[in-house]
Amino acid sequence: MINLNVVSRISDDKNYFPDLLETLYLLKNNGITDVHILFIGTVYSPKVYQNILDTASRLNVSSNIAFTERSIPMNELNDEIKSGYFINFTIGEFTGYSGLESIKNGFKTIFYNIDKSLKNDHNDLITYCHTLDELTALIINISREQALINKEITACNHDMLNRFVLNSTKKQQLLSMMLPKH
Amino acid sequence: MRKILIVNGHLVIGGAEKLVYELAVFAQKNNIAPTVLIIDNYIREYYDPIFKQKKIKVVRTRLSTIRNFRAPLKMLRSMYWSLRLKYFANSVYDSVHVIGLHNIYRAKDFINHSNRFYWHVTNAAQGAYNYPESYFDNPNDTLVCINQYQENELDSHYGNDVFKCKRVLFPLFLND
Numbered sequence: 001m002i003n004l005n006v007v008s009r010i011s012d013d014k015n016y017f018p019d020l021l022e023t024l025y026l027l028k029n030n031g032i033t034d035v036h037i038l039f040i041g042t043v044y045s046p047k048v049y050q051n052i053l054d055t056a057s058r059l060n061v062s063s064n065i066a067f068t069e070r071s072i073p074m075n076e077l078n079d080e081i082k083s084g085y086f087i088n089f090t091i092g093e094f095t096g097y098s099g100l101e102s103i104k105n106g107f108k109t110i111f112y113n114i115d116k117s118l119k120n121d122h123n124d125l126i127t128y129c130h131t132l133d134e135l136t137a138l139i140i141n142i143s144r145e146q147a148l149i150n151k152e153i154t155a156c157n158h159d160m161l162n163r164f165v166l167n168s169t170k171k172q173q174l175l176s177m178m179l180p181k182h
Numbered sequence: 183m184r185k186i187l188i189v190n191g192h193l194v195i196g197g198a199e200k201l202v203y204e205l206a207v208f209a210q211k212n213n214i215a216p217t218v219l220i221i222d223n224y225i226r227e228y229y230d231p232i233f234k235q236k237k238i239k240v241v242r243t244r245l246s247t248i249r250n251f252r253a254p255l256k257m258l259r260s261m262y263w264s265l266r267l268k269y270f271a272n273s274v275y276d277s278v279h280v281i282g283l284h285n286i287y288r289a290k291d292f293i294n295h296s297n298r299f300y301w302h303v304t305n306a307a308q309g310a311y312n313y314p315e316s317y318f319d320n321p322n323d324t325l326v327c328i329n330q331y332q333e334n335e336l337d338s339h340y341g342n343d344v345f346k347c348k349r350v351l352f353p354l355f356l357n358d
Contacts, residue, residue, distance in 0.1 A: 009196065013308040072195075073228070091307055094329035164354065165356060177277065177299060177352070178276060180276065180277055
């Protein structure tokens with residue numbers, strides 16, 4: 001069983017969910033049927049929510065998805081959810097706070113690029129999936145060599161952490177933005 | 183103690199709200215008193231108790247002049263904050279930080295300050311740019327991008343000439 005978690009409110013500006021359903025579909029075609037996605041977030045758009053249900057039904061993956069239908073702070077998730085993989089939507093290689101918090105919490109975090117115009121903006125880190133094919137391939141690899149891939153993902157996530165701590169130059173810059181006359 | 187004002191529309195679990203939190207905590211750690219102003223939304227949300235515990239002041243009010251005689255206390259409070267931010271913001275706060283370009287309309291005409299920072303927290307893939315060019319016309323204001331892609335998107339959508347305001351890049355950060 002591979003549990004994927006998506007921490008995002010269900011809303012128009014985050015509507016990249018159908019891509020993930022397509023991944024489930026592609027995985028099923030590859031004989032991998034034990035992948036589940038839990039969508040963790042408040043439903044702000046019933047239309048987007050319904051579209052996820054309809055797409056899942058059309059792709060015959062309805063039994064592979066579930067919703068919390070409310071936002072839950074990451075540190076309050078249960079241990080079973082925490083032990084899964086957290087798929088985080090990114091713009092190229094930019095990740096927002098949900099991705100930062102996810103790696104800070106020590107969750108195995110995978111970044112999926114949703115701006116296809118940036119697909120050539122590439123690095124070769126295992127945790128960054130720039131296309132649907134890369135994401136699908138990664139999950140196939142997880143299903144084959146879970147322990148090894150987990151280790152690589154965890155190491156990669158850990159290396160990212162330092163990027164988000166302010167160094168002294170950045171601290172000074174932020175202070176001068178808060179106290180411009182200083 | 184020096185003060186800053188951070189403006190947003192919500193305090194729910196979300197990225198923009200997390201930025202409000204990190205800015206407020208950073209300020210507090212550096213002996214700057216942050217006030218978090220939530221405009222047009224009186225619902226108690228996720229970060230309210232967290233800020234309360236950290237002794238970070240949260241003000242929920244409206245700044246536009248909608249009369250609300252059914253809630254006179256709210257109306258008086260709203261008038262107080264409208265006047266305070268329209269005429270005295272410069273003397274009270276060192277800077278004003280508005281989170282999200284979608285919140286500029288709540289602040290630009292209501293908070294007069296010579297150091298306003300507009301934090302841009304979304305990208306083009308999340309929705310087309312439909313903000314008026316006038317948002318960027320004040321040379322005293324600063325537009326803060328949190329990633330390089332936003333800078334490119336803004337330039338290709340508006341053209342560089344539209345930006346009379348200052349522009350800086352400041353990546354997202356965690357305090358600890």
